[in-house]
Amino acid sequence: MELQDPKMNGDLPAGAVGCRQEREGFLHSHNSAPGRKSAEFMDFEGKTSFGMSVFNLSNAIMGSGILGLAYAMAHTGVLFFLVLLLCIALLSSYSIHLLLTCAGVVGIRAYEQLGQRALGPVGKVVVAMVICLHNVGAMSSYLFIIKSELPLVIGTFLEMDPNGSWFLNGNLLIIMVSVLIILPLALMRHLGYLGYTSGLSLTCMLFFLISVIYKKFHISCDVGHNETAAESKSPPVHPIQGLNVSCEAQMFTVDSQMFYTVPIMAFAFVCHPEVLPIYTELCRPSKRRMQAVANVSIGAMFCMYALTATFGYLTFYSSVEAEMLQMYSQKDLLILCVRLAVLLAVTLTVPVVLFPIRRALQQLLFPSKAFSWLRHVAIAVILLILVNVLVIYVPTIRDIFGVIGSTSAPSLIFILPSVFYLRIVPSEVEPLSSWPKIQALCFGVLGVLFMVISLGFMFFNWATGRSHVSGH
Template sequence: MQAPWGIVDAERSWYVSAEEPEEAEAEELSPLLSNELYRQESPGVSFGFSVFNLMNAIMGSGILGLAYVMAHTGILGFSFLLLIVALLASYSVHLLLSMCIQTGDGCRYHPNSEYWRSWYLDGQTLLIIICVGIVFPLALLPKIGFLGYTSSLSFFFMVFFALVIVIKKWSIPCPLPLIYAEQYFQISNATDDCKPKLFHFSKESVYAIPTMAFSFLCHTSILPIYCELQSPSKKRMQNATHTAIALSFLIYFISALFGYLTFYDKVASELLQGYSIYLPRDVVILTVKLCILFAVLLTVPLIHFPARKALMMMFFSNFPFSWIRHSLITLALNIIIVLLALYVPDIRNIFGVVGSSTSACLIFVFPGLFYLKLSREDFLSWKKLGAFVLLIFGILVGNFSLALIIFNWINK
């Protein structure tokens, strides 16, 4: 029996003969591939490029704040929390993909609906030039699969960043020297400062889960990547997600651990600040700064696709596709991003507020809530109980963290 949620998309020349949702889920087939009837203009994005795109969506500026989080939770405390957030992020993606199978709405998506003063060494000027010359053109691309090449480049930049953090651990002595230190840190020469802590909690620990949630957020890009995946199926996309999250976890942990073991309790909220103080003219550090800049910037176009798609659906769903509208929305999103980058004084505030509000909702609250609402399973089923736990965890942790962050601001 043909279900009413079968999809016909004349513009992209595909046809889907969809089965009942229960049967499709049992076979773990995408709504685009039920009965293996799938025809599309392009062959789709390879599994490897899909993993790179997911990792690019996951790994961004969050990697710069994780060493600070480890300094305020301890090595074991950090490891436990990071693992929990990674597992919950993976599980919430599983719920999202399950909802795609049950509702058939996952790919109802059209990709086109979407100390010097020289100017060239000024950070703000360079940011604007790079956004105009690199980020904006990439964000204009009609398909998210095109970003597989830039995403793979971003991945290697992040690996290089982690390797440099490991190597430079032995270039900065501990206790930290007093030279330059008064700019950012209050330094003592006590050798106790060079002992790593397994567990450590302070008022700054409140930034831990929000920063981790911010660091693992890729859920807005899941469906666009899923739709363009070569031979898309729930199992194949889930494998891509597991691979991306596992590799991201490894890179996060290594960079956070060795960043912490370099500066210990004196690690800055943005890790590279410490290297700017103690190794200001180190060529390798300058190179890794450039790499992390491009890695983070290459993440921005990937986030543009779901953001622009959401705006299109809310305000222009009844209008035909227009390159002018497409370009103007992309430009507006770019301007907002540049303004935030220029005028937010401390990246920790972005991690804290966005992580405890938007990221918590997208990773924990919304997947759990929507699965409870849309799934036809019994409430006592394992998936629905898991969705309920995810929902409650997101509400409690998100609101509690945000309240404590605001309380810290008021006290300061």
């Protein structure tokens, strides 16, 4: 059942009067005059076109998770992976539907504000902490890419072995990049270059996809394995029980690493904190129009993810690593350009991801305090130290994808939107026994089960040492 559009003249049920009052004056009209009705959420006319909104939301979806999708396919099989990816995409679209419905009821345009409206001050704290956790995970994944790729790029330019020089140590390089590049950018009060960084990131990932497809037809399976192993001087990959180690694609595979795959896919589709701000800026905003933006964006990213995973897997098969760029030759000029593009994109994106964490922490810990440069700098420094320590001691990017994908991703995609819908939509509009409310409840339960099962199997693998069987 569709909720009534607030722009229409129809009345909401009596129990929703409070919701109408919350909408009043939420977004102020530029031409407000005495005696004129206050502008409501849906009356606000943004200036962003449909196409640009799709671009912005697609960029919010796109992230470092794309590098781990071929690894996910290697541990599920081609068909099983594509089915799981499609399910995650559809569920992500449904969760955006829940968010837009809640925003239309109460006129709220921020994820944290929905949390406060649904659960009070505790809800705002919970939502802010979940978003912080997810962004810390995103920062960690970006720095891990710098840690693994920057030594290869510098070693290629200097014609040196990255494993034989102390100044090409990945841990040292991420500290230097954090201090010399990321920290100065993170100390800015405003992110004026955000739009340029967003466009650059999406362009780099498109370049990455095109290169993966191109290389599939220029690297044989055996050559790809032997060349990479020889250059990295790493031990050969050991066969994994139940996993195909030949140059043949498996349609369906189940092994102990499979429980990392769904969290990686969930991590790759998280964009929900950005949905409502994009909704607010959309030209001629309506729930249906914004849902169309979400569907087009998710559909485009599904195609991009599916192509990247499929061609990456069909290049390296069962030996593909959780960070797929590691599989390519260090001397390949095209891959060198890809590495440079990805490094530039992730380096400039880390400060962008740090900003909402700092804003959330300031609102939670110092809500009534005026701006302070000391506090502004201290939070940035502490966050960067925390993330650097995390990246230095976490063995693989797969663990970052797995943990964040099993905690913050199901919370943002499944659990919180369903809780918001159950708590915010008035019972007079949708009774608790109605099919939409039952769907939302089942959706939230699915998220809890997904979180518990994924974390349980990952902790079991860590405890038994099986997480290192693959050698990644």
